[in-house]
Each structure stands twice: as C-alpha cells, then as structure tokens.
Amino acid sequence: MPKVLEKADAEFQGTVLVSNTLNYLQKVTTISGAASEQTLTASDSGTLFLVDASTGAQTFTLPALKSGFNIKIIVTVLSDNDVIITAPGDNMIFSGANFTASSAAGSHLTDTCTTVRMNADTVNAVVGSRVEIYCDGTNYVAIGESSTASDTAFWARS
DSSP states (O other): OOOOOOGGGEEEETTEEEESSOOOOOOEEEEOSSOEEEEOOGGGTTEEEEEOOTTSOEEEEOOSOOTTOEEEEEEOSOBSSOEEEEOSSSOEEEEEEEEESSSSOOEEEEEEESEEEEOTTTSOBOTTOEEEEEEOSSOEEEEEEEEESSOOOOEEEO
C-alpha cells in the first residue's frame, strides 16, 4: 500500500521541497507571459516546464552537454506562438511525431540539428504538446509529440 505523506513529512524551503521520507522529487516551473528566453543550467536537470506561450514565443537554451541532464517541456494553453529549444551546437538528435485528430496521416521528423521548434505559426500548439530532452554527454536526444487537427507540419528544425 502506498505511503501517504503527512504535512510534517515534507515542506517547501524557498522553491525546494525538503523531505526526510521522499526519495524522488521533480521540480516544476511554469513559464508564461510575454515572449521570453530561458537559459538553462545543469541545475535545471529534472525540471518539468509547463509552458503557456499564448502571449509570446518561449525559447529554451540548453546548457553545455552534461551526461544525465534531462528536462520535459509541456504546452499547457492552446497557442499560435512557437516554443523553441536550442542546443549549444549541432548535437541534438530529434525525433518528433505529430498525430492528427482527422483522418489525415500523421507526420514524423527525425534529424540532427541545433534548434527544434514547435512551429505553432502553421498550426496551433495544443495542450499536451511536449518535448522530452536527455543528454548522454555527447549529444542531446529530444523526443517530441503533438496532436493537431490536420496533417500540417508542426515540428521544425534547423
């Protein structure tokens, strides 16, 4: 049976959850408002970014390659603004799938690149569109998934 934590078992100290009984925590950061750029560091590893890009494009710049670094980015509000992820070099291996709500065939993009874009200029980024990024110390591996109403290209890379 899972253990239920009592309020005294864990508490926030600033933005960090401190506990003597938990052995897995995930940092969650909400990104919203006007267009902005998040320059990530190794200490951002393990963070879940919940992104509202409805009022402007949101850009994430990945840190220098460090084995074990990982993040997740999830769109939380329907938006026609891009979410952009940039690696420090041409060392991001990307695989992105776009599923469609219509009978149109989905699309898939696989490539090695520097920048990955949820290209919401062509079709809205829907709630739940996501990218998971992992680093092996040599490359970033980014896995994207989205669902749109048509087969319009959603993922772009450069």
